[in-house]
Amino acid sequence: MVKNTFIFIILIGVAAIMLNLFAGFGASTELGTIANHYASKGIEEVGSANLVTSVVVTYRGFDTLGEVTILFLSAAIVGFFLKVDNSDNRNRQLKYTSEILNTASQVLVPIMMLFGIYVFINGHLSPGGGFQGGAIIASGLVLMFVAQPKKEIGHRMINIIESISGVSFVLIGVVGIILAGGFLDNTILSLGKFGTLFSAGIIPIIYIFVGLKVGSELTGIALSLKENQNEA
Amino acid sequence: MLGIVLAIFLGILILVLAVMAVQNKNIVVAIIAAGAVSLFASVLYLVLAAPDVAMTEAAIGSGLSTIIFFYVLNKIKRQNG
Numbered sequence: 001m002v003k004n005t006f007i008f009i010i011l012i013g014v015a016a017i018m019l020n021l022f023a024g025f026g027a028s029t030e031l032g033t034i035a036n037h038y039a040s041k042g043i044e045e046v047g048s049a050n051l052v053t054s055v056v057v058t059y060r061g062f063d064t065l066g067e068v069t070i071l072f073l074s075a076a077i078v079g080f081f082l083k084v085d086n087s088d089n090r091n092r093q094l095k096y097t098s099e100i101l102n103t104a105s106q107v108l109v110p111i112m113m114l115f116g117i118y119v120f121i122n123g124h125l126s127p128g129g130g131f132q133g134g135a136i137i138a139s140g141l142v143l144m145f146v147a148q149p150k151k152e153i154g155h156r157m158i159n160i161i162e163s164i165s166g167v168s169f170v171l172i173g174v175v176g177i178i179l180a181g182g183f184l185d186n187t188i189l190s191l192g193k194f195g196t197l198f199s200a201g202i203i204p205i206i207y208i209f210v211g212l213k214v215g216s217e218l219t220g221i222a223l224s225l226k227e228n229q230n231e232a
Numbered sequence: 233m234l235g236i237v238l239a240i241f242l243g244i245l246i247l248v249l250a251v252m253a254v255q256n257k258n259i260v261v262a263i264i265a266a267g268a269v270s271l272f273a274s275v276l277y278l279v280l281a282a283p284d285v286a287m288t289e290a291a292i293g294s295g296l297s298t299i300i301f302f303y304v305l306n307k308i309k310r311q312n313g
Contacts, residue, residue: 135296
């Protein structure tokens with residue numbers, strides 16, 4: 001009874017705060033100063049057809065680096081706590097998955113991988129980008145883990161891909177300090193013709209590395225969990 | 233106008249599924265309901281003109297995290313049983 005009263009009081013309090021916010025909300029008719037700069041100068045300064053990408057990779061490149069670092073940290077912690085004991089893994093019994101899932105995965109997994117690669121290579125032209133593309137690739141690989149548990153992917157390969165792309169991402173940022181205006185500045189390469197695949201300077205290359213890094217990290221988390229299934 | 237109606241409908245659907253995920257005693261049903269919340273949330277983002285966020289939500293929220301929840305659930309069940 002006391003507990004329910006407390007919950008009710010807290011809910012009333014939250015509702016009062018939200019009501020205040022709701023009453024003070026008015027849809028603004030024009031962009032703020034920073035948003036206005038991004039919207040009007042973004043095309044000539046960054047040259048990316050997808051404005052979200054120009055904000056995420058160039059203007060707010062440090063934030064992307066932070067996000068990737070957080071993801072790396074969580075993947076590392078999962079890998080640390082789920083150490084695989086390979087001694088009795090060799091002759092474990094795996095249940096067979098259903099025929100439908102197996103057949104569907106054989107058709108879908110390559111298409112999903114291809115779509116993931118498309119999404120991060122075209123991150124500066126169409127919606128999406130490195131993070132989304134990497135997540136799609138990881139989803140495809142996880143579908144493969146679920147449908148064909150016998151297929152094995154080495155942790156080693158995943159770790160190598162992840163490390164190389166992480167280091168390259170930071171190195172490109174440092175090269176930006178030397179050759180262009182600052183960390184992760186995209187004008188190292190020429191901006192190219194607006195709206196084509198080879199445009200927006202270094203952004204497509206950065207997105208390839210971000211996509212590979214995110215994809216390998218998420219795959220690594222799922223792989224650690226999958227290999228721990230038959231312990232106990 | 234159609235967009236607003238669709239957004240409100242999706243919002244109500246998300247609320248119903250979220251309550252279902254919290255209240256249901258069967259954990260498998262709760263996990264699937266949580267995944268469906270993410271799926272409809274990604275459709276909602278698409279309706280609200282944020283395709284970048286919608287892609288992330290669809291891939292991570294309803295795809296990867298649902299599978300990871302199932303892996304963890306399976307592991308916990310084996311350790312308890």
